[in-house]
Structure formats: structure tokens, C-alpha cells
Amino acid sequence: MNMKKWFSVIMCCALILPLMSVSAGQAQAQEEGAIPSITLPDGSKLQVDAVNAVRKDNGITVYTGDYSEPFTASFENSKVMEFIVSGEIVLEKNTDGTKGTYIPLNNVVISASGSAKDKMKAITTGDTLTLNGVTVPQQMNRYAVVKGIEIPINKVNAFRDENDVVLYDAGYGTSTNTNQWGLELMIENGRITGMAKPDGKTYNNSRIPSQGYVLSVQAGSPHYSDLNAKITSGELVTGDPAEIMIREETHLASRIAYDAMDPKVREDNPGGWDSANNKPFDGFRGGDQLIVYSPDYGKDTTGTNAWGFEVIVDENDRIISVGGNNSPIPDKGYVLSGHGVKADWLKNYAKLSATVSMNRPDKEIVVMLTPQSSLDRADYRIETSTALLQKSKEMYMDVPYAQIEQKIAEAKNVRGEIAKLIEQQAYDQMTLKSAALDSLMDEVINLNMESRKVEHRAIWIRPLETNIDEVRQHLKLIADANLNQVYVETWWSGYTIYPSSNPLAPQNPMYKGFDVLQAYLDVADELGLEIHVWVENAFLEGNKMEEKPEWSMIRRDGADYWEVDGHTFYWLNPALPEVRKFIAALYSDLVTRYPVAGLHLDYIRYPDNYGTDIDYGYDTYTRNEFMKKYKTDVDPVNLYPGDKLWPEWQQFRMDIITGFVIELVSQLKETSPKLAISAAVYSDFYSNPYYKLQEAGLWLQQGYLDNIFPMSYKLDAQAVVHDAEETMKLAGDLSYVTMGLGPQAKVSRPVLVEQANETQKNGTSGSAYFEFLSYFGDQYNMPLKQGVYRNKAIVPFSHPGLSVKTILMEMDRKIDEIYVPNQGMTNVKDYKKDLKVLINRLNENKTIDKRAAKLDGDLQQLMKKLSQDSSVNEQVKNRMMYDLKYAEHIIKIYKNKNQGEL
Numbered sequence: 001m002n003m004k005k006w007f008s009v010i011m012c013c014a015l016i017l018p019l020m021s022v023s024a025g026q027a028q029a030q031e032e033g034a035i036p037s038i039t040l041p042d043g044s045k046l047q048v049d050a051v052n053a054v055r056k057d058n059g060i061t062v063y064t065g066d067y068s069e070p071f072t073a074s075f076e077n078s079k080v081m082e083f084i085v086s087g088e089i090v091l092e093k094n095t096d097g098t099k100g101t102y103i104p105l106n107n108v109v110i111s112a113s114g115s116a117k118d119k120m121k122a123i124t125t126g127d128t129l130t131l132n133g134v135t136v137p138q139q140m141n142r143y144a145v146v147k148g149i150e151i152p153i154n155k156v157n158a159f160r161d162e163n164d165v166v167l168y169d170a171g172y173g174t175s176t177n178t179n180q181w182g183l184e185l186m187i188e189n190g191r192i193t194g195m196a197k198p199d200g201k202t203y204n205n206s207r208i209p210s211q212g213y214v215l216s217v218q219a220g221s222p223h224y225s226d227l228n229a230k231i232t233s234g235e236l237v238t239g240d241p242a243e244i245m246i247r248e249e250t251h252l253a254s255r256i257a258y259d260a261m262d263p264k265v266r267e268d269n270p271g272g273w274d275s276a277n278n279k280p281f282d283g284f285r286g287g288d289q290l291i292v293y294s295p296d297y298g299k300d301t302t303g304t305n306a307w308g309f310e311v312i313v314d315e316n317d318r319i320i321s322v323g324g325n326n327s328p329i330p331d332k333g334y335v336l337s338g339h340g341v342k343a344d345w346l347k348n349y350a351k352l353s354a355t356v357s358m359n360r361p362d363k364e365i366v367v368m369l370t371p372q373s374s375l376d377r378a379d380y381r382i383e384t385s386t387a388l389l390q391k392s393k394e395m396y397m398d399v400p401y402a403q404i405e406q407k408i409a410e411a412k413n414v415r416g417e418i419a420k421l422i423e424q425q426a427y428d429q430m431t432l433k434s435a436a437l438d439s440l441m442d443e444v445i446n447l448n449m450e451s452r453k454v455e456h457r458a459i460w461i462r463p464l465e466t467n468i469d470e471v472r473q474h475l476k477l478i479a480d481a482n483l484n485q486v487y488v489e490t491w492w493s494g495y496t497i498y499p500s501s502n503p504l505a506p507q508n509p510m511y512k513g514f515d516v517l518q519a520y521l522d523v524a525d526e527l528g529l530e531i532h533v534w535v536e537n538a539f540l541e542g543n544k545m546e547e548k549p550e551w552s553m554i555r556r557d558g559a560d561y562w563e564v565d566g567h568t569f570y571w572l573n574p575a576l577p578e579v580r581k582f583i584a585a586l587y588s589d590l591v592t593r594y595p596v597a598g599l600h601l602d603y604i605r606y607p608d609n610y611g612t613d614i615d616y617g618y619d620t621y622t623r624n625e626f627m628k629k630y631k632t633d634v635d636p637v638n639l640y641p642g643d644k645l646w647p648e649w650q651q652f653r654m655d656i657i658t659g660f661v662i663e664l665v666s667q668l669k670e671t672s673p674k675l676a677i678s679a680a681v682y683s684d685f686y687s688n689p690y691y692k693l694q695e696a697g698l699w700l701q702q703g704y705l706d707n708i709f710p711m712s713y714k715l716d717a718q719a720v721v722h723d724a725e726e727t728m729k730l731a732g733d734l735s736y737v738t739m740g741l742g743p744q745a746k747v748s749r750p751v752l753v754e755q756a757n758e759t760q761k762n763g764t765s766g767s768a769y770f771e772f773l774s775y776f777g778d779q780y781n782m783p784l785k786q787g788v789y790r791n792k793a794i795v796p797f798s799h800p801g802l803s804v805k806t807i808l809m810e811m812d813r814k815i816d817e818i819y820v821p822n823q824g825m826t827n828v829k830d831y832k833k834d835l836k837v838l839i840n841r842l843n844e845n846k847t848i849d850k851r852a853a854k855l856d857g858d859l860q861q862l863m864k865k866l867s868q869d870s871s872v873n874e875q876v877k878n879r880m881m882y883d884l885k886y887a888e889h890i891i892k893i894y895k896n897k898n899q900g901e902l
Contacts, residue, residue: 036062036133038110041123046116051134055080058114062131063103065139071100071425072109081117083110083129089253090127091370102425104251106138126357126366141249142167144215146185146192146242147230151215151223153244159777163220167244170210177477177776178204179464181219183228187242188212194238198228203470213244248431252369254349256342260284261292261360281305283326288340290365292358293329301326302337306715309343311336311350318376319354319367322346323748325716334358336365353377371422374434378415381441382408392448395875396824398814400790404447411440442750446787449757453810454803454886455793456707456738456766458485459775460534463497463516471519474772479527481781482789487600487768488520490533491586493541498594504547505586517594530795532598532676533590537583538572539603545572551579553607554619556637562607562616571607575622575656584667591672597798598676598706599668605657605694613640617653617693626652654695661704676706676797680740683710683723685730700727703734703896706797709768713742717754724759733892736765736797743774753783760788763889765796800894801848804855807887808839811880824876827869834862849894856891859884 036048038060049059052067055075063072072082075097082101084092085108094101101109110129112120123129142153144167153165157172160182168176176184178196184206186194193212196204198219206214217224230236260269263284269291272284283304285291293302302310304325312321315332327335336356338346350356353376354369389404414437421430459478465471478486490497495508498517507513517533524531538553544560545551552560553571562569572579591599609615623636626649636649665677685697699705708731712723720739727737739759741752756767769775796803812835819825838858842848863884866877 034133036131039130039132040120041127041129044119045132046112046119048131048134055111056113058116059112060116061111061113062134063101063109063111064134065103065105065107065137067103069103071102072111074098074100075111075113079117080111080113081120082112083120083123084108084251085110085129085131086251086253086368087255088128088130089255089366089368090123090125090129091251091253091368093123093125099425102250102427104427105141105247105249106136107251108134108136126368140245141247143245144187144242145245146215146227147236147240149223149226151217151227153215157779159774160216160218162218164216164218165221165223166216166218168206168208168214168216169212170208172208172779175208176204176206176214176216178206178216179773180204182221183217183219183224183231185215185227185242186212187215187244190241190243192236192238192240192242195231197231198224205473215242215244247428249369250371250374250427250431252349252351252354253367254345255364255366256290256345258292258336258358258363258365259286259289259342261363262294262297263291264298283337285337285339288342289338290342290345291337292334292365293327293337294334295329295331297329299329301328302335304337306719308337308339309346310338311346313356317356318380319350319352319356320380322350322352324751326718353380371425371427371430374418374430375415375422377434378411378418378437381437382411382415385411385441385444388445388448393822396814396818396822396873396879397448398450398810398818398879399448404444407440407444407447411437411444414440442783443786445750446753446783447790449753449787451788451790451793452760453791453793454796454806454890455760456485456736456768456795456797457483457789457793458487458532458709458738458766458768459483459772460487460489460768460770461772462489462492463520464510465516465519466511466514468519468523471516472523475520475523475527475529477776477781478772479529481776481785482792483529483769484793484795485530485532485597485768486520486524487532487534488517489536490517490590491535491537494543494545496586496590498590502586502589504545504582521594521596530597530798532600532678533594533596534600534602535587535590536603537601538574538579540570540572542567542569544570548572551576551582552619553616555616556614556618558618569607571616573617573619573622574606574660575617575619575625575653580660580663584664587664587668588671591668591675596675597795598678600709601661601664601677601679604661604679604681605692606653608692610691617656622653622656650690650693653693654689657693658695658698661699665704678707678709678738679705680709680711683712683727683740685726697730700730700735701732703731705735706897707736707738707765709738709740711740711742711770712755713740713745713747713770714755715745715747715751717751717758720755721758721762724762724764728763733889734896736893739764739767740770741767742770743778743780744770746774746778749778749780749783752780753787756784757788763886766793796890797893799849800890801842801850801852802844803890804852804887805839805842805844805848807883807890808835808842811835811883812839814879819873819876824873825871827871831862831866834858834865849898853891853895853898856888856895859888859891863888 037045039045046060048062049056050061052063055061055073077095077097080097082094083090103109140152144151151165153167155164155166157168158166160166160178180201180203182204183198184196184204185192186206186209188209196206208214217227259271263269263272266273269284271286271289272281274281283302285304306325308325310325310327311319312327312330312335313333314320314330329335349367351369353373354367357366385408392399414433418430418433496505498515500507520531551572553573554560587599606616618637626636630648634645639646639649668675668677681696682692689695700708710723710727712720714720724739731737741755794803794806812832815828820828838855841851866880
């Protein structure tokens with residue numbers, strides 16, 4: 001692959017031709033005839049004598065990306081001095097002319113010779129040099145050239161979304177896993193070696209060459225039509241030339257104004273004040289603002305919400321952390337916190353290990369990234385990874401120590417290669433090595449996370465497959481990712497995914513009679529996966545049930561639809577007995593015909609009114625039932641927030657949904673006693689009931705469901721941990737809590753991993769991911785499998801006895817492999833004896849669950865013994881207590897769900 005930068009000019013704001021000398025009539029890179037010049041820090045100006053030409057002996061020559069070589073010509077140190085300038089900021093000052101000066105992507109080199117050198121010799125890194133009258137071309141750093149056509153690439157190894165052009169290499173996996181809405185070219189050694197031709201039916205899903213690429217063009221891309229036409233006409237065929245051009249930015253600088261530093265009162269930052277509610281926005285950070293938080297802020301964290309972006313700067317003015325919100329404020333550093341356009345600025349310029357300088361009088365921030373930053377980044381990441389390994393050892397964590405040490409050793413070798421490449425000014429190769437080191441260090445972070453062998457690991461999927469091979473391909477991805485439950489959307493848009501004899505719930509015609517649910521069950525059985533049917537109850541998406549217009553959900557204004565962002569959706573009315581009977585019968589038939597592990601309720605609520613007066617449930621039947629119950633002649637259609645009967649009207653509709661849940665659970669459990677019944681609910685149990693009329697907190701407290709999935713689709717970890725804690729408080733030992741996490745919300749991979757890791761530490765039974773395409777398309781599976789899903793796991797609801805036995809066996813293993821070898825325990829015979837007795841009681845047969853249910857007293861005795869044992873290291877004690885409490889939690893849920901059988 002050609003990694004040079006002197007290939008053809010692309011995406012220039014104006015075409016710049018070589019400039020041999022400058023005058024008002026000769027300079028091509030001028031603005032309105034002005035003579036090109038440079039403004040120095042003191043305000044004085046020097047004329048630019050040439051652009052992208054032979055260096056002048058006495059004057060200023062400017063070099064941009066249009067120059068024909070990657071470096072300026074070599075020079076005599078006594079006669080010439082050169083500056084790399086990015087965003088008007090001097091990044092490097094070069095006084096060694098042996099090789100000339102590297103011309104970075106989208107930046108300039110200013111070459112000063114003779115008297116100009118004397119005038120510029122005092123200029124140093126961080127100073128401002130403003131270029132006047134010269135256009136700096138902005139070049140693509142990633143693009144493909146297909147038979148001479150340049151195609152910009154906007155993503156690498158990521159989910160192909162609408163309008164995207166994505167480049168895939170072997171680092172992504174063996175295939176692209178893309179849908180049918182696009183086309184793909186396989187490229188090896190500068191030639192097209194294969195194509196996924198668009199037909200609107202067949203998944204692209206191209207094989208990724210081990211030494212090549214796949215160029216994937218979504219149907220909405222402006223380049224799709226042209227490529228498709230060329231493929232259809234035969235103008236573009238296998239064997240035609242195609243090259244991938246990749247260059248990374250090695251020099252980057254930018255300046256921006258910040259809005260406030262350590263705001264504490266309204267006067268400190270008026271833009272951070274929420275006038276509507278007469279209080280500050282979270283962290284005093286307003287819209288499109290950049291706030292600086294130092295130790296003088298007086299708080300441990302910034303206190304910001306999830307809708308921004310933050311970086312942490314240490315005492316050496318180096319960025320040591322990027323991303324997230326509500327960041328910890330370092331003792332000797334500070335946090336830069338951006339929202340809106342200023343969050344975007346931080347994402348673009350505030351890279352890990354970049355240098356930050358702050359001008360307090362002018363309230364300005366300057367960020368600078370150079371090749372040296374890559375070396376600093378390597379040193380910092382190796383140092384922090386080594387410290388993380390040490391912390392894992394001190395905490396006696398169950399992680400692969402030898403593998404972690406090997407990865408750190410590899411990173412140190414790569415760090416040495418980076419240093420040599422910087423010395424050689426081989427910056428393109430340096431960026432590749434830096435990326436390799438980052439990959440190693442990311443893996444070390446994941447490897448330092450424990451992987452439980454008992455938990456729910458679920459994923460939601462809308463099945464679009466039309467044959468069993470496609471089903472097998474998708475389920476194999478899920479199984480290989482060490483997930484264990486698949487929630488298959490089975491009743492959606494008013495259709496079933498299986499052959500149905502119910503005229504009101506026909507099979508979706510897209511399947512052409514193919515029983516995709518049976519295919520899922522057959523393949524899942526081969527791969528050891530559970531299949532749960534995910535149903536949408538009264539929600540019909542965009543399809544109105546024309547046969548039963550009287551069943552429609554009615555809005556306050558009489559409309560029978562729900563509008564969201566310009567889209568129209570339809571609902572059935574869950575208050576109507578005939579609707580409830582229809583849905584219950586549909587589900588009973590489903591779980592009778594198919595041996596599914598569970599049924600998962602979604603949209604078990606009213607449509608969201610988004611805080612407006614446009615709410616739902618105003619059909620004649622519901623209104624009459626309300627007036628009858630409360631013995632009033634006040635029609636609910638005339639009730640609004642603040643009215644005397646408004647709380648009763650809200651509660652009345654919430655009770656309709658709760659009553660429906662109780663009816664469904666009772667009927668389905670009678671049909672299939674072992675069926676796991678779960679629900680996806682909104683994670684705010686205190687305000688959402690009034691917007692969505694879903695009283696899920698009550699369902700938790702009453703234990704109506706076997707597993708609850710709070711949909712915590714948030715962009716930071718703290719908010720998800722908070723949701724987990726609140727849900728666990730309500731659920732107690734009456735149901736499992738599986739956190740719904742949101743890859744589709746484009747949460748960063750490290751944050752999603754942190755969400756899964758931290759919530760399991762809080763005692764949840766696992767996580768579920770919305771949804772399949774986002775999870776695998778954006779490669780969330782890779783870091784999760786490196787860390788928290790390193791081991792396969794047993795499903796606790798389905799196998800409580802085996803789950804308890806596994807936890808106890810793992811405790812015994814950790815005593816031998818971790819706690820004793822690292823001097824965390826000495827007197828272990830009694831503990832191993834106790835564990836052996838309990839494990840032996842759990843022989844794997846049909847009565848294992850009931851026998852496990854009798855162990856809660858034994859576990860409590862073991863916990864009491866452990867808590868009083870001063871010879872056990874405190875960290876070891878905490879880890880053993882966590883395991884015992886988790887086993888006890890599984891037993892208590894089983895006993896609460898099976899009281900009649902014990």
C-alpha cells in the first residue's frame with residue numbers, strides 16, 4: 001500500500017499551482033490580490049516569497065500538502081530555519097536540515113532563510129504564526145481509488161450505517177457481517193479480487209482478505225449509484241485496479257476559548273444557569289460550552305451529565321484520559337469539559353498524551369499533538385497498565401496474570417520501535433505502531449476484568465433471515481462471543497415470524513413461509529444458546545390492524561396513532577378485554593408450539609407523551625370504566641395535570657398495564673411452568689411511570705417477573721451503575737436484574753465494557769445488548785470477549801443448582817490458584833472441606849435445583865465464619881463473600897419462584 005503523501009490533490013478549497021515567485025499579478029494562492037504574508041507574534045508581517053517551490057535564499061517559502069515530496073529539501077543549519085505550523089500554532093522548530101522538514105497532512109511548513117531567519121529565530125513551540133493569502137489544502141486521510149475514481153472513507157472496521165463508506169481489514173474479523181443494502185469490493189495487492197453485488201436481497205457479508213481490504217459502500221452513499229452502474233454494465237470487474245490510501249495526522253494543534261473555570265455561582269458562568277428551573281445545569285456546564293475544572297472547584301468530580309465530552313490533564317499538562325463525563329478532578333491537574341460544538345472540538349483535537357497550555361487572562365486553551373506525543377502516550381499507557389496489573393494482584397483478582405504480563409512486554413518492544421521510527425521521521429509507520437500498542441494496552445485493560453461463569457448474557461435481534469444458513473451464521477457469531485441468551489423479536493409490526501393460523505396475526509410475508517423461529521431453536525440447540533421470544537404486546541409499529549379498528553389506542557384529541565419524529569405508529573388498546581384475550585391466546589399458543597426458554601415483554605405500557613398533553617387511553621370504554629370506578633361524571637378527556645382527579649386517572653391506566661402483566665404471567669406459567677418471563681422497562685422507576693404509565697417498580701417489589709431488563713441506554717458508566725443500584729433495591733431477591741445496555745446509542749466501546757463490568761460488581765445477574773447489528777457491527781463483542789466474557793457462562797434462572805455448584809467450585813479453584821499462592825490465605829483446610837461438602841451435595845441430576853435450595857443456611861454459616869476469620873486477607877475475604885452472596889441470591893430467587901414445590 002502506498003503510504004506516501006505526494007499522491008494527487010484532493011478536496012482542496014482552491015487549486016494551488018507551484019509558485020515560483022510572488023507578486024500581485026503572479027501569486028496563485030492569494031486573497032483578493034493581497035500579497036501572501038506571515039503575521040508574527042508581535043504583529044509584524046513578513047512577505048511570503050514562494051509556495052511549494054524551490055526554497056528562496058533570502059526570504060520565506062511555504063510548503064503545503066500540494067508539494068511534490070513528503071519533506072522539504074535539505075538545508076544548511078546556518079542559513080535556514082523551518083517551522084511546522086498547525087492551526088496557526090508552531091508545533092516544531094527544525095534547525096537540523098540533514099533531511100529537511102516533514103510536511104504533515106493538512107498543515108504547513110514555513111521555511112525562513114537569510115534575513116527572514118534572523119527575524120524568526122526567537123519564535124518557539126506554541127507561538128502563533130498566521131498565514132495570510134495562502135490556502136492550505138485539506139486532504140482526505142483515508143480514501144479509495146477505484147479505476148481512477150476517489151472515494152472518501154468515513155469509517156474503518158465499524159458498523160456500516162446509512163450513507164457510510166467503510167473500510168474493513170483483517171483486524172475486524174473474517175467477514176463484514178453487512179446487510180443487503182450496499183455493495184462491497186474485495187481488494188488485494190492493488191486489484192479487485194471479489195465483489196458483493198447489490199440485489200436488495202442477499203447480504204453483502206464479504207470475506208475479508210487476510211492481507212487486503214473490503215471497501216463497503218452503503219446504498220445511501222453518493223458513490224453507490226456510480227459504482228453500482230459500473231458493476232451492472234460490466235465497466236467495473238474483478239481484476240480492475242483499486243488502491244487504499246491511508247495517512248494519519250501526526251501533527252495537530254488548535255486553539256479555543258473556554259467559557260468558565262471552576263464556576264460555583266450564576267455570576268461565574270451565566271451560560272451554565274438553567275433559568276427555566278432556576279438552578280445550574282449539571283456541573284454549571286451550559287450548551288456549547290467549554291468549562292475548566294481544577295481542584296479549586298471544591299468537588300471530587302465535575303458533576304456533569306452524559307451529554308458532553310471530557311479530558312483529564314495531569315500536572316505535566318499532558319492529556320491522560322479522554323471521553324466520558326462527571327470525571328474525577330486530579331489533585332494537581334484539571335478537567336476540560338465540553339458540550340455541543342465544544343465537545344466536538346475536544347473529540348477532534350484533545351488526543352491522549354497531547355500537550356495542553358492554558359492562557360487564563362485570555363481564557364484560551366491550546367492543544368498540541370506531535371510525534372513525541374506518540375512516545376509519551378506509549379510510556380503513559382505502559383505505566384498505567386503495569387500499575388493496573390499490580391492492583392489486580394493486590395486485590396487477588398481472578399484474571400490471567402501471565403497473559404497480561406506478556407502483553408505488557410510486547411508493548412514495551414513496540415514502544416522501542418516507535419522511538420526508532422520517530423528518530424527516522426518515518427511518521428506513517430509510527431502511527432501504525434502506535435495503533436498496535438494501543439490495541440495491546442486496551443486488551444490489557446480488558447484482561448484485568450474478571451469473567452463470571454454464572455450470569456445472563458443476552459442480545460436482542462430482529463430476525464431478517466430467510467434460510468437456515470443465515471440463521472446459523474448469526475447464531476454462531478453470538479455463541480462465539482460467549483453470550484448465552486438470544487431474544488428473538490417474534491411478534492412485531494403486527495406479524496409473527498412463524499407460520500400462524502390466526503388471521504389477526506399472520507406470518508410476515510417477508511419469510512415466504514420459512515419458519516425462522518424453528519430455525520433459531522434448532523441451531524441454538526446445537527450451539528448451547530437459549531432462545532427467548534421477544535414480543536411487543538399492543539405495539540403494532542407502522543401497521544394498523546384494519547380488521548379491528550375498534551381495538552385501536554385513542555389519543556386525547558381522538559386520533560388513533562402515535563407520532564414520533566414525523567413517523568406514525570399504531571397501538572392496540574390494552575384496556576379492552578378482547579385485546580388482552582387476543583394477545584394472551586397468541587402467546588399461549590406460541591409457547592405451547594415452540595420449546596422456548598422464555599417470553600420477553602416489550603412495550604408493555606402506553607405510548608410516551610414526552611411530557612406533553614398529548615397522552616393516550618381516551619377511548620369510550622376506558623373513559624367510562626374510569627368514571628364508573630371513581631363514581632364521577634368528570635370525563636378523563638377533560639382532565640389535565642394539576643386537576644383533582646388527575647393522579648387517579650394516571651394510576652387507573654397504570655393499573656390497567658399492571659393487571660395485564662399479572663394476567664399474562666398467570667396464564668403463561670400455567671401453560672409452561674418453567675418459562676422465564678421477563679420485560680424490558682424504562683430505568684427511571686420514579687418519573688417514567690407518569691410519562692409511559694408503566695409502574696415497573698411495583699412489578700419488581702411484587703416479584704411479578706422472573707427477570708427485569710432496565711433499558712439503561714446511556715453514554716456513561718456512572719448513570720448505568722446508578723440505574724442498576726436502584727433496580728437491585730426494588731428487586732431484592734424476588735427477580736433477577738439484567739441491565740439493558742445500548743450499543744445502538746453509539747456509546748464508546750470502553751464505556752460499554754465499563755458499564756457491563758461495574759454493574760455486575762453491583763450484583764446484577766448480567767447484561768443484555770440492544771441490538772445484534774450494532775453489537776457486532778461496531779465490534780463491542782471483541783473487548784467484551786477479551787474481558788468480562790472471556791469465559792462461557794451458565795444461565796442462573798434456567799440452571800440455579802448448577803449455577804450454585806459452579807460458583808462453589810470456582811471458589812475452591814481460586815483458593816488453590818490465587819489466594820494461597822499469593823499469601824491471601826493460610827488456614828485453608830476448613831474452607832476447602834466446607835466447600836467440598838456443599839459441592840458433593842449438588843450431583844447433577846433432576847433434583848439438583850431443589851437440593852441447592854436447601855443450602856442457604858450452610859452458606860450463611862460459611863459467611864459468618866469467614867467474616868470472623870482474621871487470618872484471611874481482607875481483599876480475599878471480600879471476594880469470597882461476593883461469591884457466597886451471589887450463590888445465596890440465586891437460591892433465594894429460586895425459592896421465591898418455586899414456593900409451592902419446596
